[in-house]
Amino acid sequence: MSRAPAHTTAFHAVADPTRRAILELLRDREQAASELTEPFETSQSAVSQHLAVLRRAKLVTRRRDGRRQLYSVCPEPLRAVADWIAQFDQFWDQKTDDLEK
Amino acid sequence: MSRAPAHTTAFHAVADPTRRAILELLRDREQAASELTEPFETSQSAVSQHLAVLRRAKLVTRRRDGRRQLYSVCPEPLRAVADWIAQFDQFWDQKTDDLEK
DNA sequence: TTGCCATTTAAGCATTCGCTAATATATTTT
DNA sequence: AAAATATATTAGCGAATGCTTAAATGGCAA
Numbered sequence: 223m224s225r226a227p228a229h230t231t232a233f234h235a236v237a238d239p240t241r242r243a244i245l246e247l248l249r250d251r252e253q254a255a256s257e258l259t260e261p262f263e264t265s266q267s268a269v270s271q272h273l274a275v276l277r278r279a280k281l282v283t284r285r286r287d288g289r290r291q292l293y294s295v296c297p298e299p300l301r302a303v304a305d306w307i308a309q310f311d312q313f314w315d316q317k318t319d320d321l322e323k
Numbered sequence: 324m325s326r327a328p329a330h331t332t333a334f335h336a337v338a339d340p341t342r343r344a345i346l347e348l349l350r351d352r353e354q355a356a357s358e359l360t361e362p363f364e365t366s367q368s369a370v371s372q373h374l375a376v377l378r379r380a381k382l383v384t385r386r387r388d389g390r391r392q393l394y395s396v397c398p399e400p401l402r403a404v405a406d407w408i409a410q411f412d413q414f415w416d417q418k419t420d421d422l423e424k
Numbered sequence: 425t426t427g428c429c430a431t432t433t434a435a436g437c438a439t440t441c442g443c444t445a446a447t448a449t450a451t452t453t454t
Numbered sequence: 455a456a457a458a459t460a461t462a463t464t465a466g467c468g469a470a471t472g473c474t475t476a477a478a479t480g481g482c483a484a
Contacts, residue, residue: 389459
């Protein structure tokens with residue numbers, strides 16, 4: 223199996239709190255880059271760079287609308303993270319399991 | 324709500340592939356730091372530093388056994404990650420939902 | 425075309441990261 | 455006690471990260 227470069231993985235992308243907040247905003251609806259900038263205290267450029275990271279991780283897609291770029295969330299790669307975490311499920315269910323015995 | 328420093332969060336801890344591999348090893352059983360070093364090509368020191376990160380994120384606990392430190396996984400903080408991801412569930416179920424209509 | 429708007433890209437910088445090498449600490453063995 | 459073992463900690467380094475400012479790009483409007 224060939225490994226994806228670490229910096230393109232969902233694990234890496236969601237490690238940053240600003241990027242997580244961006245994904246949360248996009249959860250509600252498709253949104254333009256400028257709209258995504260407003261909630262943050264950082265520059266529009268910084269947000270654009272975060273969007274580029276999310277795009278490399280395939281967590282967002284964009285489409286053009288006139289001079290705006292509309293971003294939408296694309297959570298499929300999060301499944302890899304969820305699946306990875308799922309392998310630890312038995313652990314936090316252990317208490318329940320123990321009670322049942 | 325007070326925010327935990329980013330570098331103590333599970334999000335940050337699991338962003339690194341070596342740390343994920345360590346957690347996977349610990350999934351099977353409690354393991355000493357030296358055992359955890361073997362599978363990797365890196366130094367004992369590097370692994371020890373990764374274990375410190377995992378410890379700060381409360382993803383592992385350790386107990387002493389003679390001169391060894393036995394580490395066990397403690398996946399509870401992963402729940403925060405899983406819960407965060409869960410808010411996107413509707414999206415990848417969308418296809419299914421659309422079919423049902 | 426010229427200029428404006430929306431966004432990206434590039435350059436530079438301080439900080440953080442993951443690593444190695446060396447040293448320190450704790451425990452057991454001799 | 456001294457030596458050996460197991461681990462942690464420190465210092466330093468190159469690379470990556472997230473940011474700002476400035477310049478480039480693409481689309482629209484006058």
